Amino acid sequence: MRSRLAVVTAAVATLATVALAQNVAVIKERQDHLEAMGKAVGKVGKMFKGEDDFDLGKVQETLKLIQDKVAVLPKLFPDDSKTGEDTEALPAIWESKKDFEDRFAKLADAAKAASVAITDEQNFVDEWPKVVDNCKECHKKYRKPKD
Numbered sequence: 001m002r003s004r005l006a007v008v009t010a011a012v013a014t015l016a017t018v019a020l021a022q023n024v025a026v027i028k029e030r031q032d033h034l035e036a037m038g039k040a041v042g043k044v045g046k047m048f049k050g051e052d053d054f055d056l057g058k059v060q061e062t063l064k065l066i067q068d069k070v071a072v073l074p075k076l077f078p079d080d081s082k083t084g085e086d087t088e089a090l091p092a093i094w095e096s097k098k099d100f101e102d103r104f105a106k107l108a109d110a111a112k113a114a115s116v117a118i119t120d121e122q123n124f125v126d127e128w129p130k131v132v133d134n135c136k137e138c139h140k141k142y143r144k145p146k147d
């Protein structure tokens, strides 16, 4: 009896380890995508603030990158990735998964629309906030605030 229980306990422990390992991998993966997106968006933000020269090619590249990232991001929030790896993801994500995923879709639509609308510095200034407002709105609801 005793040894059988030990075997079961060991099996459960192994399963728990595997589940944990999966979590960490997917959390890291989404953080890498988000970080890459954040870096690119930050560079364009400097152009927006007038700290860097406007570069239409870089803006368009970033809008494309946003669409590519948003195509993979929604899949990287599975149920077993709520904790670990210093995740800043809030539990609200899994309580309102549809709203959360809709926001990624909205960001993709905004990036696509902006890639058509932005042709020069003048319309860049008008259109860029429509893209990045989606980042802020989602973070407000679903990402732990920095302390």
Ligand code: HEC
Pocket: 027, 030, 031, 032, 034, 035, 037, 038, 039, 041, 066, 086, 087, 088, 089, 090, 100, 101, 103, 104, 107, 131, 132, 134, 135, 136, 138, 139, 142, 143
């Ligand atoms: C649908 C919701 C949503 C949208 C839209 C969104 N984010 Fe996030 N973002 C998150 C969540 C949730 C996290 C926390 C992820 C984690 O730590 O597991 C995060 C984390 C980040 C991080 C930190 C990544 C790291 O290194 O840990 C950056 C940078 C970031 N987002 C940038 C952006 C930018 C830029 C945009 C817009 C172009 C954007 N996000 C749009 C939900 C979103």
